[in-house]
Amino acid sequence: MRVGLIVDSACDLPYEFSRKHGLFILPVTAVIDGQTYVDEHDPVLTQEFYQSGLLQRGHHAETQAFTAEQIHDLFMEKIVTQYDLAICESVTRTRSLIFQNATEAMNSVMAHYHEPRKAAGREGRFSMRVIDSKQIFAGQGLLAAHTVRLIGQNLSKNALRHQVDSFTDKIYTCVIPRDLHYIRERARRRGDKSVSALVAFLGKALNITPIIFGQGAIGEPVAKTRDFNVAVEKVMNYAAARVEAGLLTPYVSLSCGLSWTEIEALPGLNNLRDVCERHGVELLLSQMGITSSIYVGPGSLCLSLAADPHHFKDFQ
Known part of the structure; x- marks a missing residue:
């Protein structure tokens, strides 16, 4: 077959x-x-x-x-x-x-x-x-x-x-949107009011970068940082700790709406690579596709893995 x-x-x-x-x-x-x-x-x-x-x-x-x-x-x-x-x-x-x-x-x-x-x-x-x-x-x-x-x-x-x-x-996903204003504007054009103008304004004015975490496409903010790199490092550390605790499939999927030069410079990426290698886990690293990047905005990051029920804060 x-x-x-x-x-x-x-x-x-x-x-x-x-x-x-x-x-x-x-x-x-x-x-x-x-x-x-x-x-x-x-x-x-x-x-x-x-x-x-x-x-x-x-x-x-x-x-x-x-x-x-x-x-x-x-x-x-x-x-x-x-x-x-x-x-x-x-x-x-x-x-x-x-x-x-x-x-x-x-x-x-x-x-x-x-x-x-x-x-x-x-x-x-x-x-x-x-x-x-x-x-x-x-x-x-x-x-x-x-x-x-x-x-x-x-x-x-x-x-x-x-x-x-x-x-x-059983799949858990972290999303770091780079530009909340972009998401809010695109949501407004679709008639989706799930991202408020106030959140978009605060994100732009105060340089807040949220980490959205949850199962599949349903997530909520679990951390707010003042710097994109700080948010990225938190997500990388979460993934590395979760790999060490055990996964339900030997893959971690990571897509980034960045150039390959920018991707390779992401904080915590090399550590995640090392941890995955030690535990026999394949890191599926990709440049975010055109469709994905249009949806969540350029410069964003998405990481997924499969594991037993847990919370993001458990692995910080």
């Missing part, structure tokens, strides 16, 4: 990891200053965006999910003809239409896959599952890495689906 894993462009993973394991990227459309781009996690295009400054505040940037029809066509052309089982993990349904559109596309595919599959010379039935990752960015990347690990264990279809479904609630 050949199993394919599909993730969307909101999923942050190192390009080399995605290529090595044959992940299929479901694109997201980015619209910046009226110009349309298709985010397929091309590392060259991503780097060009960072260098061009198009992701900086002052540019009007939004993301749009592929339609159900577009996703249907991709599935029929690229997935049905290549795999016997496909698992599509979408960014949390509370933040995007990708899950809804992919589910609609899947239902259509399951009713019409027979002829294209036969024409491609693939025998046997095809099955598919669309899963709400309940995650964002690095958290979605962590789930994908764990799913790759599960696929390697040759589980049955039902066992694989159950393992992935149950694992989503």
Whole structure:
């Protein structure tokens, strides 16, 4: 049984990891200053965006999910003809239409896959599952890495689906937004009032950098610092301590909306690398993708890991 894993462009993973394991990227459309781009996690295009400054505040940037029809066509052309089982993990349904559109596309595919599959010379039935990752960015990347690990264990279809479904609630994520004003403005354009103007103003006027922590896409501020680097070091120290205490999967996923030079200079990163290496944990370090960076703002950081129930303060 050949199993394919599909993730969307909101999923942050190192390009080399995605290529090595044959992940299929479901694109997201980015619209910046009226110009349309298709985010397929091309590392060259991503780097060009960072260098061009198009992701900086002052540019009007939004993301749009592929339609159900577009996703249907991709599935029929690229997935049905290549795999016997496909698992599509979408960014949390509370933040995007990708899950809804992919589910609609899947239902259509399951009713019409027979002829294209036969024409491609693939025998046997095809099955598919669309899963709400309940995650964002690095958290979605962590789930994908764990799913790759599960696929390697040759589980049955039902066992694989159950393992992935149950694992989503065990992922903890830290987000450090670099610019609260950016988030507030983007939320305002979407009609999302969850980030108040007052919080954005205080963050800008007093240079407050919050650390948002929680399970999946549901988090709350657990620390406020006056300096981005201080916040980063706190998150790195948390991750290192949590690795030493034990994880539920041997990965830590870290994505940063920064240049690679800036990423390598992050305080605490080398210590986290050392701790991960000592404990047999793979640090999945990536540059935040275009879709992720548009959502949370350039310069931000997202770190995810899977562990038993705990609080951020327990590992400070």
